[in-house]
Amino acid sequence: MKIKELSNLTEDELIAKEKQLKKDLFDMESHRQMGRVEKPAGFRNIRRDIARILTVLNERKAHGNKS
Numbered sequence: 001m002k003i004k005e006l007s008n009l010t011e012d013e014l015i016a017k018e019k020q021l022k023k024d025l026f027d028m029e030s031h032r033q034m035g036r037v038e039k040p041a042g043f044r045n046i047r048r049d050i051a052r053i054l055t056v057l058n059e060r061k062a063h064g065n066k067s
Contacts, residue, residue, distance in 0.1 A: 001049045001052065003052055003055075003056065006052055006053060006056045007056055011057065011060065014053050014056060014057055015057075017053060018050055018053045018054070021046050021049055021050050021053070022050065024046055025043070025046045025047065025050070028042060028043060028046070029043075
């Protein structure tokens, strides 16, 4: 997921997407505990997507306070 894609989404959509990614990460962690992870690189990708979403949300918050 790219920053440009995320910047086009509304704040509510970003929050919903973040919640979904956190749920996916939790599910993957539970699969890791059971020893059956299909794509180990998925952990890194999900964490990075969450960080991108939080970055976009924080930038919007900062720009809103300055204006």
